[in-house]
Amino acid sequence: MKYSYYPGCTLRTKAEILNRYALASAKALGIELEEVENWQCCGGMYTASTDEIATKLASVRALAQARDAGCDLVTLCSACFNVIKRVNEDARTNENFITKVNNYMAPDMEYHGETNVLHFLEVLRDVIGFDELKKKVVNPLTGRKIGAYYGCLLLRPGEVMQLDDPENPKVLEEFIRAIGATPVLYGQRNECCGGYQTLNEKSIAVQRSSAVVESALSQGAECLITACPLCRYNLAVNAAPQIPVYYFTELLAEALGVKEVAENGN
Amino acid sequence: MQKIGVFVCWCGSNIAATVDVAAVAEALGKQPGVVYATDYQYMCSASGQNLIKDAIRDYGLTGVVICACSPRMHEATFRKTISSAGLNPYMLEIANIREQCSWIHKDREEATKKAITMGTAAIAKVQLNTPLTQMKSPVTKRALVIGGGIAGMQTALDIADAGFEVDIVEKKPTIGGKMAQLDKTFPTLDCSSCIVTPKMVDTAANEKITIFSYAEVENVTGFIGNFKATIKQKPRYVDAEKCTGCGLCTTKCPSKKSLNEFNMGLNTRTAIYIPFAQAVPLVATIDPDACIKLKTGKCGLCEKVCEAGAIDYAQKEELIEREYGAVVVATGYNQIKPVQYEEYLYNQSRDVVTSLEFERLMSASGPTAGHLQCPSTGKLPRHIVFIQCVGSRGTACREKPYCSKVCCMYTAKHAMLVKDHYPEVECTVFYIDVRTPGKNFDEFYRRAVEQYGVHYIKGMVGKVEQGDGCLKVQASDLLDNRQLHLEADMVVLAAAIEPDPSARKIGTMLTASMDTNDFFSEAHAKLRPVESPTAGVFLSGMCQGPKDIPETVSQASAAASKVIGVLSKDFLLSNPCIAHSDPTLCNGCSQCQNVCAYGAISYEDQMVVDKGVRETRRVAVVNEAICQGCGACTVTCPSGAMDLKGFASNQIMAEVDAICN
Numbered sequence: 001m002k003y004s005y006y007p008g009c010t011l012r013t014k015a016e017i018l019n020r021y022a023l024a025s026a027k028a029l030g031i032e033l034e035e036v037e038n039w040q041c042c043g044g045m046y047t048a049s050t051d052e053i054a055t056k057l058a059s060v061r062a063l064a065q066a067r068d069a070g071c072d073l074v075t076l077c078s079a080c081f082n083v084i085k086r087v088n089e090d091a092r093t094n095e096n097f098i099t100k101v102n103n104y105m106a107p108d109m110e111y112h113g114e115t116n117v118l119h120f121l122e123v124l125r126d127v128i129g130f131d132e133l134k135k136k137v138v139n140p141l142t143g144r145k146i147g148a149y150y151g152c153l154l155l156r157p158g159e160v161m162q163l164d165d166p167e168n169p170k171v172l173e174e175f176i177r178a179i180g181a182t183p184v185l186y187g188q189r190n191e192c193c194g195g196y197q198t199l200n201e202k203s204i205a206v207q208r209s210s211a212v213v214e215s216a217l218s219q220g221a222e223c224l225i226t227a228c229p230l231c232r233y234n235l236a237v238n239a240a241p242q243i244p245v246y247y248f249t250e251l252l253a254e255a256l257g258v259k260e261v262a263e264n265g266n
Numbered sequence: 267m268q269k270i271g272v273f274v275c276w277c278g279s280n281i282a283a284t285v286d287v288a289a290v291a292e293a294l295g296k297q298p299g300v301v302y303a304t305d306y307q308y309m310c311s312a313s314g315q316n317l318i319k320d321a322i323r324d325y326g327l328t329g330v331v332i333c334a335c336s337p338r339m340h341e342a343t344f345r346k347t348i349s350s351a352g353l354n355p356y357m358l359e360i361a362n363i364r365e366q367c368s369w370i371h372k373d374r375e376e377a378t379k380k381a382i383t384m385g386t387a388a389i390a391k392v393q394l395n396t397p398l399t400q401m402k403s404p405v406t407k408r409a410l411v412i413g414g415g416i417a418g419m420q421t422a423l424d425i426a427d428a429g430f431e432v433d434i435v436e437k438k439p440t441i442g443g444k445m446a447q448l449d450k451t452f453p454t455l456d457c458s459s460c461i462v463t464p465k466m467v468d469t470a471a472n473e474k475i476t477i478f479s480y481a482e483v484e485n486v487t488g489f490i491g492n493f494k495a496t497i498k499q500k501p502r503y504v505d506a507e508k509c510t511g512c513g514l515c516t517t518k519c520p521s522k523k524s525l526n527e528f529n530m531g532l533n534t535r536t537a538i539y540i541p542f543a544q545a546v547p548l549v550a551t552i553d554p555d556a557c558i559k560l561k562t563g564k565c566g567l568c569e570k571v572c573e574a575g576a577i578d579y580a581q582k583e584e585l586i587e588r589e590y591g592a593v594v595v596a597t598g599y600n601q602i603k604p605v606q607y608e609e610y611l612y613n614q615s616r617d618v619v620t621s622l623e624f625e626r627l628m629s630a631s632g633p634t635a636g637h638l639q640c641p642s643t644g645k646l647p648r649h650i651v652f653i654q655c656v657g658s659r660g661t662a663c664r665e666k667p668y669c670s671k672v673c674c675m676y677t678a679k680h681a682m683l684v685k686d687h688y689p690e691v692e693c694t695v696f697y698i699d700v701r702t703p704g705k706n707f708d709e710f711y712r713r714a715v716e717q718y719g720v721h722y723i724k725g726m727v728g729k730v731e732q733g734d735g736c737l738k739v740q741a742s743d744l745l746d747n748r749q750l751h752l753e754a755d756m757v758v759l760a761a762a763i764e765p766d767p768s769a770r771k772i773g774t775m776l777t778a779s780m781d782t783n784d785f786f787s788e789a790h791a792k793l794r795p796v797e798s799p800t801a802g803v804f805l806s807g808m809c810q811g812p813k814d815i816p817e818t819v820s821q822a823s824a825a826a827s828k829v830i831g832v833l834s835k836d837f838l839l840s841n842p843c844i845a846h847s848d849p850t851l852c853n854g855c856s857q858c859q860n861v862c863a864y865g866a867i868s869y870e871d872q873m874v875v876d877k878g879v880r881e882t883r884r885v886a887v888v889n890e891a892i893c894q895g896c897g898a899c900t901v902t903c904p905s906g907a908m909d910l911k912g913f914a915s916n917q918i919m920a921e922v923d924a925i926c927n
Contacts, residue, residue, distance in 0.1 A: 158662070165664075168608035185614075187731030187738070215731060 001127060003118070004066035004073045005033035008080035009041050015077065015229035017262075021249035022076050022120060024262035028253075029128055029136060033074060036062045042083040045196070053100050059087040060101050064111040072116040074123060076249070078228035082153035082161065085117040089160045119154065119163055121171055121227065121248070130178040138257040140180025146251070147184040147221030147243075148172030149212065151231040152192050166190065172225065175248060179255035188215035193234040202238070209239040217241055225251060268329040268393050271302040271321045272385060275309035275334035277364055282307075284368040286378040290333060294385045299393055301325050310340050315347045322351040329357045329392040333385045335364040354397035356842065356912055361388040383925055390924035394917045398842035403891045405491040405838055406591040409829045410435065412483050412772060415443020416462060416815060417807025417822045418596035419469045424826030426474035430833045433588060434469070435478045435497055437768065438527075440545035442466050443598055447528060447622065449629040449636075451815055452679040453710035459544065459631065466546040479547055482768070484585065486593065486775045489866075489892040490802025491838045493590040501581040503552035503560065504538070508576035511548030513540055515568035515577070524556040526633070530623040532641065533633035538568045538577075542631060550576070592802050592829040593776060595786055596822070597769045599808035602657050604761045606664045610653065611730040611757070616641040617737060618730060618757045621652075621673065624680055638688060640755050647755035649692040650684060651739050652677045653727045657762035659698065666762045668783060671812035673760035674701045678714040680758065685718040694721040694752065696741055704814070723750070730757050763812050777865050778803045786810045796825040800864060801894065804828050843912035844893035845900060847886040850876045851907035854884040858899035858908055866892035867899060 011019035026033050040058035047055050062084065066073035075081040091098045092113030102110045124133055150169050158166035169190055173183035193212060194205025213235060216224055223244040226232050235245045253259040272294045276282035287305040295303030302325045306314050309332060321327060330348050334340065337360040345355035361384040371377040409425050411418045414436030422432040434441065446466070448458035469475055478497050485496040519536035526535040528542050537556035540548065550568075558565040559579055569577040601622045604612045612618045617640050619627065630636035640647050654677060658670040674697070681693040700722065702708040714720045725742040732738070739752040765784045773780045778798040779787045786805050789797040796805050804825040807818040832838070847858070849872050859867040866889045874883045886907065888899075900908040900915065909915055 165606075168606065187611075187729055187740075191729070191740075218734075219732075 001030060001123075002032040002034060002071055003123070004062075004069050004071040005035050006039055006042075006062050006066075006073055006075045006080060006084065007035060008039075008075065008077045009044075010077055010079075010229040015232070015247070018076055018227075018229060018247040018249055020262045021247060021253040021259070024258040025249055025252045025256050026120075028256045028258045029124075029133070031123060031128070034069070034071070036065045036073070039065075042080045044079055044083070046083045046086045050097070053097070053104065056083075056087045056090070057101065057104055059084045060091060060105065060111050061109070063088055063091070063113075063115045063117070064105065064109045067111070067115045068109075072118050074118050074120055076120050076227065078119075078151060078153040078226075079230060081117070081119045086157075086160055088113055088115060088117050119227070121154075121175065122163060124175065124178075124252075125171055130174050133175075133178045134180075137179055137255045139255050141251060141255055142180050144181040145184050145220055145222045146176045146181045147186055147216040147219070147224045148176060148189055149193075149216070149224045149226045149231060149235065149245070150190045151226065151228050152190070152195070154227055155190060172248065175252075176225070179251055181251070184216065184219050184221040186215045186219040186221060188212040193231045194238065195230060195234070198234055198238060205234050205238045206240065209234040210241065213239040213241050213243050217243060268299050268395075269325065269327050270297075270300045270329045270331060270389055270392060271318070271325060271327040272297075272300055272304075272331045272333065272389065273309055273314075273318055273321075274303070274305040274363075274381075274385070275314070275332065276305065276307045277335060277368075278307065281334070281364050281368040281381075284371060284374055284377045285363060285381045286374060289378055290363075290381045290385060293382045294331070294333075294389065297386060297389050299329075300389060302327065309334050310343055315343075318344070318347050319351040322348060322353055327353070329359075329395060331359050331361060331385060331388045331392055333361040333363045333381060333388070336360075336362045336366075356398040357392065357395050359388040359392040359395070361385045387921040387924040390920040391917045394914065394920055395912070398911055400839040400842050401890050402837040402839060403489075403491050405833060405835055406493070406589045407431065407833050408433065408588070408590050409592045409594060409833060410483070410486075410493065410495055410588070410590040411594045411596055411806070413443070413596035413598055413766075413807070413809070414438075414441030414469075414477065414479065415596060415598045415807065416445040416465065417598065417809075417818045418443070418594070419465050420819050420822035421594050421596060421804075421806045421826045421829070422475050423465070423469060423472065424823050425829050425833070426472045428826075428830045428834070429474070430830065431474050431476070433476045433478060433497075433590070435481050435483050437480070437482050438541070439480045439502070439549070439551040440466075440541045440547070441469060441477060441479060442544075442546065444622075445815065446542065446544070447530070447625060447629075449625050449632075450679060450683060452675045453704075453706045455679070455683070459629075463544040463546075466544065470546045477547065478586070480551060481586075483772060483775070489889065490832065491591050492891070493593055493802065495588050495590060495593075497586040497588060499584040499586060501554075501583055502549065503554070503557070503577065503579055503581050504550045505576045505578050505581075506547060506549045508574045509549045510574050510576075511540060511545075511550070512573075513550070514571050514573070515550055516540060518567045518571045520565065520567060521556045521558050524553055529626045529633045530620070532623060532626055552577075552579075592804065592832045594804045594806050594825050594829060595769070595772060595776070595778065595798070595809050596806040596825075597766045597772060597809040599763045599812070600766055602666075602761045602764055604656055604759050607656060607759070609729050610656065610727065610759055611732065611737065612759065615730075615732060615737060615757075617647075617755060618759065620759050620761045621676055621680065622761075624758045625676075628680070628683060638684060638691070645755075646688060647691060649694070649752070649754045650681075650756045650758060651727070651737075651752065651754040652681060652693065652695040652758045652760065654695065654697040654760045655726075655762075656759040658760075666764065666783060668812070669701065670760075670763040671701070672763070672814050675704070675707060675710065675814065677758075677760050678702075678711045678720070681720040682710075682714045682718050685714075685720060692721070693718075694723060694754075696723050696725055696727050698724070698726065704816075725750075727757075763808070765809055769809055776800060776803050777863060779863070796821055796828055799894075801892075802832060838891075840891055841895055843895040843910065844890055845888045845895065845897070845908055845910050847888060847903075848907045848909070849874045849883065849885040851905050852883070852885040853905045853907070854886070855904065856886075857902045857904065858886050861898045861902045863896065863898065864892050864894050866894070
């Protein structure tokens with residue numbers, strides 16, 4: 001199983017562990033993640049203005065490279081996933097947009113939305129399968145009560161992202177079950193953490209991430225998992241009640257018995 | 267060669283303002299076969315019709331072309347006109363120079379030219395018309411009504427009142443439908459049971475009406491006037507003739523854990539049960555999935571206590587064959603179970619209920635005897651949040667695209683009733699729009715707001731969470747542009763309405779068309795709203811679309827009057843413009859049978875003489891009483907064997923030629 005892989009900037013800096021645990025786990029599961037050459041920042045946020053082209057070119061270049069490699073493009077960071085998948089949808093459906101974009105592309109790289117964008121969770125769920133994953137777990141996290149935190153970018157807009165039902169998602173809960181732990185359902189699991197408001201209006205991020213953690217604690221969660229570096233930052237730094245927050249890949253690596261390998265460098 | 271008369275109508279200024287009618291008459295008068303052409307201000311008026319009749323006599327016309335409005339408007343009128351002058355009514359062609367010409371063009375010269383072309387085509391067609399005769403078929407003077415809710419009962423009562431026999435087939439053990447489950451009705455707040463249970467009694471007592479309860483329509487064949495239905499009578503394991511409805515068996519039955527359907531599963535019933543005290547027929551039914559005797563062979567308590575000796579564990583399913591002249595579909599609706607709306611906590615909290623469940627919680631015959639209490643605690647709620655449009659008016663796949671129509675009104679009713687009984691309970695309604703078009707409806711809603719102090723907030727609830735001893739409701743107030751965090755003790759979901767799941771199967775067996783939401787389609791959205799496009803099949807109530815009780819009853823009575831129109835005839839005259847197959851050309855491929863939406867085509871072995879050779883071939887045969895003349899088979903037939911009377915292929919080609927020349 002070979003995939004083109006787009007790590008994104010944060011996974012090279014603050015969220016390096018998200019990347020390292022993922023790569024070690026992928027290796028253990030027989031998934032080959034080949035990094036896209038010379039990838040550039042996805043922009044971090046999908047720009048809703050329809051005549052915005054420049055911020056979307058980086059995504060299109062990564063998508064075109066994956067196509068040329070004959071692979072689906074896998075991402076780990078929720079924000080990258082959101083930006084790249086939405087740009088890909090534009091490339092598929094918005095002729096005006098892709099015509100303008102292709103004016104900026106190298107002549108042999110013209111792109112029309114051919115690539116399939118996957119989140120690493122989708123590879124686990126749809127390609128490996130959670131039942132299979134369960135069989136490969138050597139160190140089941142039995143007894144751990146884990147709350148899944150989805151945030152916004154992984155799920156919304158639902159009709160484009162199509163990862164899961166945005167109102168009633170279950171992929172992370174299934175993942176938690178697959179690694180032997182017990183998922184804790186709580187109301188705020190798909191509500192916003194405050195996002196970039198932490199820079200602009202910190203009180204919003206404090207209020208939002210506190211609500212998430214309170215909701216998770218009230219239902220008995222002992223820790224939270226997320227796929228998004230920004231969510232993790234807000235929950236860890238801005239939330240008033242504290243709860244350990246992990247990347248889902250860290251627990252995956254732990255369950256697969258490759259956590260130390262990851263920490264010591266592959 | 268026909269002798270054709272052409273009559274060009276002005277339609278006042280409707281046509282004459284845009285089309286030079288005199289020029290049209292003059293030009294068409296020169297066409298081959300035309301012996302008379304004129305124009306007149308109102309051709310449909312009495313003097314206009316006399317003009318046509320006189321011309322037929324004076325000029326010995328054999329065919330008539332009328333250039334006027336749409337044939338949908340006056341084809342029947344003009345057929346009668348020429349018929350009264352001695353012509354076959356099918357020797358008429360209409361060129362629609364109003365809707366298809368004068369109304370849609372501005373340029374007088376262009377429009378006149380087009381009107382001449384259209385008239386020329388009609389002349390070319392009428393040249394090839396042949397006299398057609400309507401067929402007669404006898405009528406079975408009994409109607410089948412599928413569904414015994416308020417729609418089915420009203421239809422049956424009206425048909426019976428006109429002196430015809432009616433069978434009601436109801437799949438549940440009792441008739442009465444959803445209306446029997448409702449507490450009060452809007453906008454008058456009268457007791458639903460008090461209106462519907464006497465109707466149930468009237469229905470059962472009417473000697474013209476036969477009720478097949480706990481039965482399903484298994485199959486229907488035939489056509490208008492001559493339907494044959496197979497009714498499956500499910501075993502009750504109780505002899506309905508002997509059972510007195512005393513209910514003693516239900517007090518002794520040890521299997522008590524089945525969900526009570528009548529109370530929307532809010533409490534339980536025994537395996538042998540009577541749905542509710544006013545059920546019709548008032549007969550016990552054994553649920554075979556719960557009965558210990560039927561499952562294990564041990565028990566038999568009900569048999570021991572039954573003084574009437576009505577229990578019969580050996581009862582078997584029975585198939586009953588009946589004949590009918592007309593069928594009425596009254597299969598009704600269900601409220602969706604909002605299990606996919608986990609954000610409202612419906613699956614997790616007993617205090618989140620649908621409005622039909624709330625209806626039972628408010629009803630004196632419900633599980634709490636009408637005392638409002640939170641299902642989880644049994645205490646009176648302090649604050650109830652009502653959420654509108656759950657599953658309606660959406661674009662996502664879990665949502666219905668349509669408005670369920672009755673929710674705005676019943677939610678206002680619920681909130682008003684709560685405030686009336688318990689003024690201290692706060693009621694908040696979240697809405698997208700409040701839709702109250704109907705007699706006394708808006709006044710009713712305003713009473714809820716102004717008189718009873720129900721809080722209406724424009725905006726949707728995004729999430730309901732389990733809080734500490736309450737439900738936490740997260741919502742937005744769109745008019746105030748702010749997020750709301752409320753605490754509530756109960757949340758009531760106005761979940762969408764959908765057609766009963768049995769409707770699709772019934773639609774298929776009746777070849778009655780349905781829309782994408784599985785509501786039955788009407789023959790014409792405005793002019794034939796209670797008829798299915800399939801002749802002899804009529805629509806009553808929610809099966810055709812969401813509607814409230816008065817609308818349902820109006821439609822039910824309208825459907826009944828249509829049925830009476832059919833049953834009061836001894837013979838039916840059919841449209842003679844129907845398909846027929848030439849056995850010498852038919853290759854037996856069955857393609858026509860596959861495209862026929864009405865099931866009018868069958869295949870049989872026939873002796874065919876083709877080029878002097880006699881042989882038996884499998885060929886298509888059209889049932890003339892069922893064929894609706896849609897023409898789907900004629901364009902599908904690869905060998906040109908199928909043709910449509912009145913719209914024959916050579917007639918259509920003659921029209922095309924006339925237009926192209």
